[in-house]
Amino acid sequence: MKFYYAPKTRSVRIAWLLEEAGIDYEIVPITLGNPDHPADFLAASPMGKVPAIRDDSTAMAESAAICVYVCDRYPEAGLAPPLDHEDRGPYLYWTMYTPAVIEPAMAEKMFDLEPNPRSFGWGSFELMISTLEKQLEQGPWLLGEAFSGADIITGSSVVYLQMFGILPESEILSAYAKRCLDRPAYQRAMSLDAN
């Protein structure tokens, strides 16, 4: 698998995913802001954004989409409930929670937008946090005892919220971020940034 990567970006999510899944990958370093990206990268990522991958004939970007693809394509990694499992719906919901809810809510917070929970598709920053907190009350993971791809996408976002200093005080969410960071695969993913 080719992994289009840039350090200190959302690429860490996919590095974490590939490390958890035990998939061999070749890093293709991408220089952000370069007006002349390689054609094979742009074919995978039309907006020129990382992370992106190429796996045989499949080329794609968008971290949550990559996560769903990899977990389904490599089921032996055990990172996604099967199609007919009762956790499949919650797994997809919490994987998509990052692009659909957390990231727009982060923009609301960081750019000081007036909250409008009924009109904004992401609800509001506060609602995003309280909904996540409620889901993780039991834990340890979003689906309970089973760690899944949803924790990679949404767990990495909770780590980002903490890094950006906008994670409200929450024992539940801080403990969840720590559980994610403590995973050896996350550590290996982060060590790529150090190289």
Ligand SMILES: N[C@@H](CCC(=O)N[C@@H](CS)C(=O)NCC(=O)O)C(=O)O
């Ligand atoms: N929704 C995308 C966001 C990707 C994204 O915005 N990546 C940033 C790096 S964190 C990027 O490539 N920015 C470069 C640019 O826009 O030129 C995902 O989750 O994969």
